[in-house]
Amino acid sequence: MAEHENAPNAPIIMCEDVHKWFDDFHVLKGVTTSFQKGEKAVICGPSGSGKSTFIRTLNRLEAHQRGKIIVDGIELSDDLRNIDLIRREVGMVFQQFNLFPHLTNLQNITLGPIRVRKLAKSEAEAVALALLERVNIADQAHKFPAEISGGQQQRVAIARALAMEPKIMLFDEPTSALDPEMITEVLDVMRELARSGMTMLVVTHEMGFAREVADRILFFDEGAIVEDAAPADFFDNPQHERTKLFISQTLQH
Amino acid sequence: MRDELLEEHQKLAELARREEIRPPQSSKAVLPWMKANLFSTWYNSLLTLVALGFLLLVFKGFLTWAFTGAKWSVIPANLQLFAVGSYPREQIWRVWGVVYILSVLLGLSAGMWGGLVLRFALVLGGVWFIGVLLPFEFSTRGGFLGAVVAIAAALFLGRGRTSFRPWILGGWLLSFPLIIVVLRGFGENGVLTSNWGGLLLTLILAIVGIVASFPLGVFLALCRQSSLPAIRWVSTAYIETVRGVPLITILFMGNVLIPIFMPDVDINQVLRMMLGITLFSAAYMAENVRGGLQGILRGQQEAAQAVGLNYVQTMLFIVLPQALRAVIPAIVGQFIALFKDTSLVSIIGLIDLLGVAKSVIANPDWLGLQAEVYLFAAVIYFIFSYSMSYVSQKIETALGVGNT
Ligand SMILES: Nc1ncnc2c1ncn2[C@@H]1O[C@H](COP(=O)(O)OP(=O)(O)OP(=O)(O)O)[C@@H](O)[C@H]1O
Ligand SMILES: [Mg+2]
Numbered sequence: 001m002a003e004h005e006n007a008p009n010a011p012i013i014m015c016e017d018v019h020k021w022f023d024d025f026h027v028l029k030g031v032t033t034s035f036q037k038g039e040k041a042v043i044c045g046p047s048g049s050g051k052s053t054f055i056r057t058l059n060r061l062e063a064h065q066r067g068k069i070i071v072d073g074i075e076l077s078d079d080l081r082n083i084d085l086i087r088r089e090v091g092m093v094f095q096q097f098n099l100f101p102h103l104t105n106l107q108n109i110t111l112g113p114i115r116v117r118k119l120a121k122s123e124a125e126a127v128a129l130a131l132l133e134r135v136n137i138a139d140q141a142h143k144f145p146a147e148i149s150g151g152q153q154q155r156v157a158i159a160r161a162l163a164m165e166p167k168i169m170l171f172d173e174p175t176s177a178l179d180p181e182m183i184t185e186v187l188d189v190m191r192e193l194a195r196s197g198m199t200m201l202v203v204t205h206e207m208g209f210a211r212e213v214a215d216r217i218l219f220f221d222e223g224a225i226v227e228d229a230a231p232a233d234f235f236d237n238p239q240h241e242r243t244k245l246f247i248s249q250t251l252q253h
Numbered sequence: 254m255r256d257e258l259l260e261e262h263q264k265l266a267e268l269a270r271r272e273e274i275r276p277p278q279s280s281k282a283v284l285p286w287m288k289a290n291l292f293s294t295w296y297n298s299l300l301t302l303v304a305l306g307f308l309l310l311v312f313k314g315f316l317t318w319a320f321t322g323a324k325w326s327v328i329p330a331n332l333q334l335f336a337v338g339s340y341p342r343e344q345i346w347r348v349w350g351v352v353y354i355l356s357v358l359l360g361l362s363a364g365m366w367g368g369l370v371l372r373f374a375l376v377l378g379g380v381w382f383i384g385v386l387l388p389f390e391f392s393t394r395g396g397f398l399g400a401v402v403a404i405a406a407a408l409f410l411g412r413g414r415t416s417f418r419p420w421i422l423g424g425w426l427l428s429f430p431l432i433i434v435v436l437r438g439f440g441e442n443g444v445l446t447s448n449w450g451g452l453l454l455t456l457i458l459a460i461v462g463i464v465a466s467f468p469l470g471v472f473l474a475l476c477r478q479s480s481l482p483a484i485r486w487v488s489t490a491y492i493e494t495v496r497g498v499p500l501i502t503i504l505f506m507g508n509v510l511i512p513i514f515m516p517d518v519d520i521n522q523v524l525r526m527m528l529g530i531t532l533f534s535a536a537y538m539a540e541n542v543r544g545g546l547q548g549i550l551r552g553q554q555e556a557a558q559a560v561g562l563n564y565v566q567t568m569l570f571i572v573l574p575q576a577l578r579a580v581i582p583a584i585v586g587q588f589i590a591l592f593k594d595t596s597l598v599s600i601i602g603l604i605d606l607l608g609v610a611k612s613v614i615a616n617p618d619w620l621g622l623q624a625e626v627y628l629f630a631a632v633i634y635f636i637f638s639y640s641m642s643y644v645s646q647k648i649e650t651a652l653g654v655g656n657t
Contacts, residue, residue: 061555080563087561098556102574111570112560157556164560 012037012072012168012199013058019066020053020223027053028064029223037167040200042210045220046246051203054220055170058201059090072167088116091161095173097153099145105132105156106141109163117164124163131159135189151182155189162193169193171202207250211235219243318624327622328629329387331613335629338450338604347444348453349396350435354428356381356400360407362421365414369647378404429464433457446523450604452633454523458595458605459637462530463588469531470538471577475568477543488539495536501597504529508601526598534591541583545576578652585645589638596634606630 011034020028027050035041043051056062057069060076060083069076071086099108109128113119119127132138135155140148145156154174161169171190175183187209194200194213204210210217210231217234219227219242227234227243235251238244291301328335337348356377363374381404384397411417436457437443449457476488495503507529511520520528549572557567577584599608610630614623 059559061558084561084563087559090559092556092559094552094556094559096552098550098552100553100556100571100575102578112562115566115570116561160556160560 010073011035012039013201014070015058015067016069017067018054018057018064018069020050020057020062020064027223028057030067031223031225032067033218033225033228035199035201038197038199039215040194040213041202041216041218042214043201043203043218043220044205044207044210044246044250049220050223051220052172055092055172055201055203058168058170059087059092061092088164089166090168090170091164091166092170093154093157093161093172093174095176097145097150097157097177099153099157099160101145104142104144105137105148108145108156109160112160112164127163128159131162132156134162134192135159136185149182150178151185154178154182154186158186158189158193168199168201171200171204173203173205175204175206205250207235219246323625324622325625327613327619327625331609331619334451334609334613335606335633336451337453338609339448340450340453341444341448344438344444347435347438351432352381352396352400353403354432354435356403357407358421358424358428360404361411361417361424363404364408364411365418365421369644369651371408374404374408429461446521449523451609452606454598454603455592455595455606456637458523458526458530458598459592461527462534462591462595465527465531466534466538466591467584469535471542471573473535473539474542474546477539478546492536492539495533496540500530500533500594501600503533504597504601522601522603526601526603530591530595534587534594537587537590538584541580541587542576544583545578545580546572548579549575581645581649581652585641589641592638592641593634606633 013035015031015033018028018031019026031054043055045051053062057064057076058071063078064076072089074082074085076082076086099105100111103111106125106128109131110121110124113124113127114121117124129138129141132141135158137148137152137155140152140156145153148156158174174190175186178186183206187206190200190202190209191213202209202214214231217227217229217231218225219234219240221240221242226240227238229238234243235247238247292298337345340348359370359374359377363371378401381397381400385394385401387394389397411421436449436453437446473488473492476484477492479485479488504526507525508522511525511528553571553575554567557571562570595605596607599605599611604612607630610626613619613626619626
């Protein structure tokens with residue numbers, strides 16, 4: 001605990017030469033980077049470049065095999081206690097929402113607070129309702145996920161992650177599975193979250209959102225970061241050939 | 254001209270649409286239903302009559318036998334045998350004790366939960382009430398009357414007291430050992446399990462089998478999916494071995510081998526059969542549950558882990574509820590199979606419901622009455638099996654919400 005309190009300017013996430021293999025397939029080839037508290041970073045890159053794998057190593061849904069990851073002063077290893085601590089501080093939002101279909105939206109949100117943070121049920125429900133209010137769907141609390149739209153489901157998923165009061169939020173292509181008319185409502189919620197000062201790592205191809213919200217854009221290619229720049233530099237003055245190609249392709253449509 | 258036609262057409266279409274809004278009415282009355290479904294055209298009527306004639310021909314023999322030829326007196330004369338086998342008469346109060354424990358618990362539960370439980374309590378009350386009306390001895394009828402009163406009183410007491418639900422669940426759990434103790438008693442003054450018999454024995458074997466094999470099966474299924482190879486292999490080996498062997502061999506082996514391997518431990522025959530049935534059924538249960546587990550998307554576990562749930566919590570609150578719900582029909586099918594399979598214990602000499610049937614037939618007083626006796630036994634098996642199936646269907650509908 002004391003370890004990370006005494007270094008106010010230390011990054012909240014630190015990655016040093018992180019490598020990851022799926023069997024013989026080298027997915028992450030030495031990722032070194034760090035993120036400050038309150039920073040908003042957008043991660044983009046071609047399909048299969050390892051973006052998802054990278055942010056999933058940050059809450060240890062995937063284990064890295066070489067290098068070092070330190071999140072909020074805790075080094076990620078096989079130590080189960082560390083993993084539990086990390087997962088309480090890192091919220092995650094998935095491309096496919098992954099809501100629990102057998103629980104109501106409200107129960108989806110209160111499960112973590114009740115079972116992990118040990119809040120009383122009434123307290124957890126108050127928190128959950130406030131969060132549903134914050135993502136603009138208070139009226140859907142007692143429905144099941146299957147009964148609401150994709151955009152609403154993703155907002156419930158965001159509320160579910162926020163209910164654990166995380167210090168960091170990871171988003172893995174949160175709008176890729178949504179119909180165009182629902183993308184805005186989810187991005188609006190994420191903008192509001194960004195304004196509130198949350199540390200956010202967002203894998204997305206929404207370049208408008210990146211330009212507007214991100215402090216940094218990281219470009220992944222073949223398991224490594226090839227470009228890491230502020231949005232203005234990233235779009236107007238990209239250094240790497242791959243980045244240029246990617247930008248011209250994404251901005252075309 | 255064309256425009257007018259078009260307009261006319263649109264009006265008609267609009268009208269048709271408005272009329273089509275109401276769903277077609279399906280009538281529940283008998284006569285209209287028959288007219289609509291059985292006698293709607295002349296050839297439908299003909300087919301109906303032919304089918305009726307055919308059914309009559311097939312069942313004519315059976316019906317004549319059932320109403321004129323059959324000697325049904327064998328059933329009431331041996332009713333106690335069918336119910337409890339050779340359970341000693343002077344100890345029969347123990348069985349009554351069980352009847353009362355269950356009646357009170359069911360009555361209380363019915364009051365607190367209502368719905369399906371209430372329906373079951375009413376059915377059981379009805380069965381006890383029939384007991385009151387039948388020409389049994391006076392004390393027996395009194396016993397049944399008491400049971401009816403017990404259910405009614407418990408129902409009244411439990412009505413709406415939802416806050417006591419956890420206590421009643423605890424009560425059900427406690428009732429298993431309690432019932433066994435009440436039935437067995439202690440030492441010489443008790444009733445040896447070798448005297449347990451009839452429907453009583455069948456039900457005890459089935460309920461213990463179901464209650465024990467379910468968690469064991471879930472556990473085996475989770476082990477088979479474990480990321481630790483050793484656990485996975487042991488579980489797989491167990492499941493495949495047991496599934497490769499007929500139950501009857503396991504029961505025989507349990508009967509013969511346990512005393513050879515553990516000569517000092519005195520495990521009685523009924524317990525050996527409980528073990529055999531449980532271990533056998535658990536392997537099948539595990540496969541059913543595994544089927545459900547495989548249907549759960551990986552993202553569910555990841556989302557649960559991401560909000561910080563540990564492995565046990567993830568299984569308990571996220572994976573198992575979904576997996577088990579998906580395989581309720583298969584699980585209940587396994588329960589029903591287990592219930593009927595308990596009849597195999599009559600082969601190693603236990604006198605369960607089927608065993609009693611066999612012994613009644615062998616009795617010189619009732620020679621040649623196989624048909625009556627077996628039919629009666631079959632009806633009893635059917636009633637219990639069908640009840641399980643019925644409950645399963647109700648539970649499926651009740652859980653249908655948010656199932657997609
Ligand atoms: N569990 C796994 N087992 C084996 N290979 C995997 C696994 N998960 C991902 N991969 C592979 O690792 C590579 C990187 O995957 P990842 O999902 O991180 O890419 P991504 O950058 O997120 O791509 P996308 O934009 O398509 O989501 C891909 O080639 C993928 O096929
Ligand atoms: Mg991805």
